[in-house]
Structure formats: structure tokens, C-alpha cells
Amino acid sequence: RCLQHLSRDLRLMAVIAPTDLAGANAAAAEAFPLLYAPAQTMGTDASAAWASAHRSSVQTALAQSGAVVFRNFGLASDADFDRFIQAFDWPNFTYAESLSNAVRRNRTERVFTANEAPPEVSIYLHHEMAQTPIYPSRLFFFCEQPAERGGATPICRSDWLLERLAALAPAFVADCAAKGVRYSQTMPADDDLASGQGRSWRSTLSAESKAAAETKLAQLGYSWQWQTDDALSVTTPVLPAVRELADGSRSFFNQLIAAFFGWQDARNDGRKAITLGDGGALDIDAMQTAVALAEELTVDLQWQQGDVALVDNYRVMHGRRPFEGERRVLASLVA
Numbered sequence: 001r002c003l004q005h006l007s008r009d010l011r012l013m014a015v016i017a018p019t020d021l022a023g024a025n026a027a028a029a030e031a032f033p034l035l036y037a038p039a040q041t042m043g044t045d046a047s048a049a050w051a052s053a054h055r056s057s058v059q060t061a062l063a064q065s066g067a068v069v070f071r072n073f074g075l076a077s078d079a080d081f082d083r084f085i086q087a088f089d090w091p092n093f094t095y096a097e098s099l100s101n102a103v104r105r106n107r108t109e110r111v112f113t114a115n116e117a118p119p120e121v122s123i124y125l126h127h128e129m130a131q132t133p134i135y136p137s138r139l140f141f142f143c144e145q146p147a148e149r150g151g152a153t154p155i156c157r158s159d160w161l162l163e164r165l166a167a168l169a170p171a172f173v174a175d176c177a178a179k180g181v182r183y184s185q186t187m188p189a190d191d192d193l194a195s196g197q198g199r200s201w202r203s204t205l206s207a208e209s210k211a212a213a214e215t216k217l218a219q220l221g222y223s224w225q226w227q228t229d230d231a232l233s234v235t236t237p238v239l240p241a242v243r244e245l246a247d248g249s250r251s252f253f254n255q256l257i258a259a260f261f262g263w264q265d266a267r268n269d270g271r272k273a274i275t276l277g278d279g280g281a282l283d284i285d286a287m288q289t290a291v292a293l294a295e296e297l298t299v300d301l302q303w304q305q306g307d308v309a310l311v312d313n314y315r316v317m318h319g320r321r322p323f324e325g326e327r328r329v330l331a332s333l334v335a
């Protein structure tokens with residue numbers, strides 16, 4: 001459904017004027033993503049006022065489309081972005097208390113750099129922090145500086161993916177839904193900037209000592225094992241792999257695709273990082289099918305300076321294409 005609306009860039013996206021709210025609601029049901037683009041660039045006062053006045057209609061559009069892009073809103077800096085997102089008045093989800101694997105740097109209390117992994121590293125499609133028990137409901141991205149080449153943010157409707165996958169691999173989807181999954185990973189003692197999964201256990205767990213790390217893991221229901229180099233191997237409790245959404249549909253809410261391809265570094269083998277909740281192995285053929293479907297359904301957000309994207313983390317996966325040149329994309333998470 002709606003495949004005719006998917007494209008690999010923004011050319012086929014529904015573009016609506018920010019004042020055309022009826023148009024937004026009509027387009028959001030079909031467009032992915034939905035683009036709000038005033039004909040003339042707004043000032044930062046006007047963009048913040050617009051966000052404050054339209055937060056509920058944006059929320060409605062997001063619920064329907066899964067992703068919304070704001071272009072020509074006149075945002076240039078991290079402070080502008082911070083002000084714009086604050087105007088929506090949605091609760092912050094802090095990176096510090098998250099169990100994200102990515103190394104990031106805070107710019108403001110709510111704004112931080114997206115994954116600091118090197119330019120040549122692909123970050124594969126994922127739902128933010130779905131491999132942990134605590135995850136944000138929505139994500140904001142802001143393009144402070146687009147890359148010279150590449151660096152798009154691929155996004156994929158996970159509900160559409162699940163629907164297609166259930167038709168092609170029904171037993172696999174039924175297993176995922178019934179049994180959930182567990183994730184295993186090994187975290188270094190100190191941040192490893194060469195890896196997209198390089199956040200240290202000290203940072204991830206906000207723990208200065210091994211004892212404090214163990215206390216936190218026990219609270220979260222993880223099992224763990226220390227390695228000789230002070231790296232920490234952990235396994236999550238059983239987490240859901242399929243999520244029921246507010247409208248009754250379901251999404252492929254898990255980290256199977258990203259882990260399968262992306263969780264490769266000096267410490268980790270992504271193909272061994274996930275099992276079904278009962279310890280059973282994932283069906284590799286079904287995983288390949290999921291990956292191929294995701295690729296087919298993916299749209300690349302080609303950043304322009306000042307763009308903001310708002311993504312429903314329960315319905316939509318995101319990633320990062322490799323790039324050349326300097327790319328500064330900032331993020332902020334909503335609880």
C-alpha cells in the first residue's frame with residue numbers, strides 16, 4: 001500500500017505550506033515523509049511560535065505519516081534547534097540515562113550530536129534503543145551542516161515492513177511476536193570512537209565502578225560477564241520484537257536489521273548478537289527477506305542545511321548513510 005508514494009529522495013514527497021493544516025492532514029495519511037515547507041524562509045521567532053501553535057496538528061500528522069520534515073524554518077544553530085523543539089513542549093529523553101550504544105556529545109541540555117561513528121561507517125536501520133528496555137517515543141534530527149557527499153538519513157516504515165514480512169515469512173513473524181528477543185553485546189571500558197557501538201560501559205551505565213555497573217544491570221534484568229580487558233559482555237532480558245501501535249497496527253520494533261549488519265567491531269559479531277527469547281536462533285532466510293523488504297521501503301532524507309526531521313520511533317526506523325566531508329546532524333529525543 002502507498003508504495004507509489006515512496007521514493008529514494010524527497011522529490012515525490014507531499015509538500016505543504018505550514019498554514020495549510022487541512023492539507024497536512026489529508027497528505028499525512030499517504031505521504032512518507034510529510035514535508036512542511038513555507039515558500040519563504042521563516043525567522044527563528046516565527047518558527048518557534050509556529051511549533052508552539054501547531055504542536056497538536058504536527059502530532060496528528062506524525063501519527064499518520066510516521067515522519068515529518070520541516071524545511072525553510074530558518075534554523076541555523078544548535079540553539080535555534082533547541083528553541084524550536086522546546087516550543088513543542090514534549091518531555092525530554094536524556095542521552096545520559098539511556099542505554100544507547102552510540103557515542104555522542106551534548107550541545108545543549110536537550111541537543112546532542114548524532115552517532116560519532118566515522119564517515120565510512122553505515123548505521124543500519126533501527127528503532128532508537130529498541131535493544132534496551134528504555135527508549136524514546138519520537139526523535140528530532142537537525143541538519144546543521146550537510147555532508148559534501150552522501151550522509152542521508154534512510155527512514156523506513158516498520159509497520160509496512162512487518163505487514164509484508166508476515167506475508168512472506170509468517171512463522172518467523174509469529175515466533176518474534178510470541179517469544180520476543182534477547183540482545184547480547186560487549187561494551188569497552190572506554191569509549192571507542194572507531195565503532196558505531198563504541199560507547200563504554202562506564203558511560204552507557206553511568207557507572208564509575210564495576211560494582212555500580214553490576215547494580216544497574218541487575219536492576220534492568222540483564223545478565224553479564226566481565227572480559228579480561230575490562231570490557232563488559234551483557235545480555236538483555238527478553239524484549240518485544242513486535243510492537244502494537246496506537247492505531248491497532250503492528251511494527252517490527254526491534255534491532256534485528258541493525259545488529260545483523262552493523263554490530264560488527266573488534267568486540268562484537270552482529271550475527272550472534274540476537275536470539276529469540278527462548279534462546280533459539282533467528283531464521284537467517286527470514287532475516288534476509290526482512291532486510292530486502294526494508295531496503296525496498298526505505299526513503300532517504302537528503303539533508304539541506306537547517307532541515308529538521310521528526311520521526312515516530314515506534315513506527316519508523318532510521319539509519320545513516322556513509323558520507324564524505326563534514327556532516328553535522330544533531331538529535332534530540334522525546335520521552
Ligand code: FE2
Nearest residue numbers: 126127128318
Ligand atoms: Fe539512531
